[in-house]
Amino acid sequence: MSNYFVERNLKNLETIERLLNELPSFCFDYFISIESQTSTLTRLNYAHDLKIFFYYLQEKKFRKNKVVSGFTLEDLESVTANDIEYFLGYLSRYFYDGKERTCNERAKARKLSSVRAMFKFFFNKNMIGVDNAAKVKTPKLHEKPIIRLDGEEVFNIIDVAESGDGLTPHQRAYHEKTKVRDSAILMLFLGTGIRISELVGLNNDDLNFKDNSFVVTRKGGNKTILYFDDDVAAALQRYLDYKEKNYEDLKEPTALFISNNKGRITVRAVENLVQKYAKIVSPLKKISPHKLRSTYGTQLYRATGDIYIVADVLGHKDVNTTRKHYAAVSDDNRRGVVGKVKLRPDED
Numbered sequence: 001m002s003n004y005f006v007e008r009n010l011k012n013l014e015t016i017e018r019l020l021n022e023l024p025s026f027c028f029d030y031f032i033s034i035e036s037q038t039s040t041l042t043r044l045n046y047a048h049d050l051k052i053f054f055y056y057l058q059e060k061k062f063r064k065n066k067v068v069s070g071f072t073l074e075d076l077e078s079v080t081a082n083d084i085e086y087f088l089g090y091l092s093r094y095f096y097d098g099k100e101r102t103c104n105e106r107a108k109a110r111k112l113s114s115v116r117a118m119f120k121f122f123f124n125k126n127m128i129g130v131d132n133a134a135k136v137k138t139p140k141l142h143e144k145p146i147i148r149l150d151g152e153e154v155f156n157i158i159d160v161a162e163s164g165d166g167l168t169p170h171q172r173a174y175h176e177k178t179k180v181r182d183s184a185i186l187m188l189f190l191g192t193g194i195r196i197s198e199l200v201g202l203n204n205d206d207l208n209f210k211d212n213s214f215v216v217t218r219k220g221g222n223k224t225i226l227y228f229d230d231d232v233a234a235a236l237q238r239y240l241d242y243k244e245k246n247y248e249d250l251k252e253p254t255a256l257f258i259s260n261n262k263g264r265i266t267v268r269a270v271e272n273l274v275q276k277y278a279k280i281v282s283p284l285k286k287i288s289p290h291k292l293r294s295t296y297g298t299q300l301y302r303a304t305g306d307i308y309i310v311a312d313v314l315g316h317k318d319v320n321t322t323r324k325h326y327a328a329v330s331d332d333n334r335r336g337v338v339g340k341v342k343l344r345p346d347e348d
Helices: 003-022 029-032 040-060 073-077 079-090 105-124 149-163 168-190 197-202 230-245 267-281 289-304 307-314 319-336
Strands: 094-096 100-101 213-217 225-226
Touching: 003 029, 003 319, 029 040, 029 105, 040 079, 040 094, 040 105, 073 105, 079 105, 079 307, 149 168, 149 289, 168 197, 168 230, 168 267, 168 289, 197 267, 197 289, 267 289, 289 307, 307 319
Parallel strands: none
Antiparallel strands: 094 100, 213 225
16 A cells, blocks of 8 residues: 555544544444444544534533533433434534534435444444434435536547646646646546546556556555556656656655645645636536546446446446446437437428
């Protein structure tokens, strides 16, 4: 595992430990029980979700008569289904770590899932007598249309990254130094469907130009070999040549993609560069690195017609996740049948 992923994992573990010190002591047993079945990032998300939940209970149910770390299993057992439903309503607008936040239905469903899993654990262990979280219905999820670039927009975003057309004078001042890197990043997203976390974690020695492949570290730390075509290979090679000639005294010499301050590029920096170019070629679409991944998934399904291949390449454990890309293609198919069924005879 690269230094980047090791450092990020250690940082997440430290944050989980800090959050557990703020949570009721019985939560420690729960997190020990799920350690072998979950990734560090998943447990970190659970810890944040449960912190929000318990601080809500402290404020609204127990009226701040108890400190959260002092909650007992008897307190947990006293939490009703109504309390949890009120919690879901509270999530529409709340404060956490000093910031005002909001949750849509999908985010509420995830937090409810975290709460349910904890209640289920203690109920199954006979440590509480009732599992009221199981009585709460999941918020209804409204399916959103898949936002992605179409074929022409894919060509255009790469052209803009290479030429700088449409950039502001301020953006152009930096573009000459970053265009080779930015083009390689966009090509890699659109040519392989890589996740943003996988991209920023890539090292120079993860690339193999003999067979146009590279190694990615996926969720849970598993390594997978992905392949790219000659266009992506050329963009990566141009970037490596440019980096060798123009960068010295790098803070992390092993990192593939480098920021302007000579360190490993960050997730935020990649998000910003994608949005910068996407606004020029598709101003009405909110394009993110994940939307570029959806673009690749859709195009791959169109090319192969095999949902299982798409799931494997994208690294989806559940093929139902991949069906979102299929749904995007289905809309095109429905549009394509218009006029195929004749209601009147053809005129001579």
